[in-house]
Amino acid sequence: MSVRSAPDVVVLDIGEIVIDETRVWTVWAELLGVSPATLMAVLGAAVSQGGDHTDAFPHVAPNVDWAALEGEHESRYGGFRAEDVYADVVPALSALRGAGRRVVLAGNQPARRTAQLHALGLPVDDLVTSDELGVEKPDPAFFAAVLARLGIDDPARVLYVGDRVDNDVLPAAAAGMATCWVTRGPWGQLQELPEDTEPDMVLEGLGELPELLDAWHAGVLDADVEAAAAADAKDDA
Ligand SMILES: [Mg+2]
Incomplete structure (x- = not known):
């Protein structure tokens, strides 16, 4: 049985994931x-x-x-305001960080949004815009630049959370990241997954995300325990 480890870094898109547009x-x-x-x-x-x-x-x-x-x-x-932040953002990001996960915002935005995002005081470890990285999604170079900025070699350590299939789910998966598709906003409501594509998670909002990642982590631990038990049983036989 092969079970992938749960990602320990959560990178979230900005428009329609954090900010209601x-x-x-x-x-x-x-x-x-x-x-x-x-x-x-x-x-x-x-x-x-x-x-x-x-x-x-x-x-x-x-x-x-x-x-x-x-x-x-x-x-x-006038830029991002506190009232634009989806209600589930702060509780979810706080819970993710409380569980020891690194939380980062990275999306297609002009550089002037960086200061506006910082001013919102969201519970994040880092945030970066496409303008600052010099490349936009869905370019594979965007995801490579995010990994480089975070100092992460293994993309499977990252869960990318986005509302768009074309800009978020498909290119993040192609970059080797785990993916969470949040089906809110115009694109999230209307886009469809290609038949051969299965994001690791499909959610209507961020509320369940911390628990699901905890369960993923626990499931991997359980699978390890089961595998160890099976190996022991085989040794005993
Ligand atoms: Mg978006």
């Missing part, structure tokens, strides 16, 4: 001159077809040069 899209709806419900419905349709906001924005506001509004968006959005 509702305000991002609500501010965009204001700027594009449509209701939030309209923008979110069209964004969902785009995501379902493998697209993203760059497909949804021109659809709802064909005459608006949205790229020229990015500065105005940032100024109205």
Whole structure:
């Protein structure tokens, strides 16, 4: 029986894992001159077809040069706030660290979000953005850069937690990490796993994550005990 050891390092994506991005899209709806419900419905349709906001924005506001509004968006959005943090984040991260696990945030974000994340005072050991690493998910170099920053040689020690199949689950698994798919947010709700892909965990939120990792760890210990017992029994026979 071969059972992989439970990861001792948990690396979490930021958007829709730690940060509820509702305000991002609500501010965009204001700027594009449509209701939030309209923008979110069209964004969902785009995501379902493998697209993203760059497909949804021109659809709802064909005459608006949205790229020229990015500065105005940032100024109205104002960066991450405490109210944007999903309610299950602090309890889950605290429990993970309480169990002796290293907790790190690493996602596709502009570098200006780093100070905003630090200001939230989340219980993490480290946090880093794609901007700082100089490479974005799903590029394999992003995951290699995260491992290098953490000083970890064996990617199997890391559980990567993300909401997107394309940007998180598939490339993290390809990098040799264990994976946890959290099916929240537009992508988490709408993307589908390829048939041959099985994340180590699929969760609706972070609440159960600490317990499941504890159980994974205990299961490996139990399997070791059973294997040792079986070996003893064989020796006795
Ligand atoms: Mg995300």
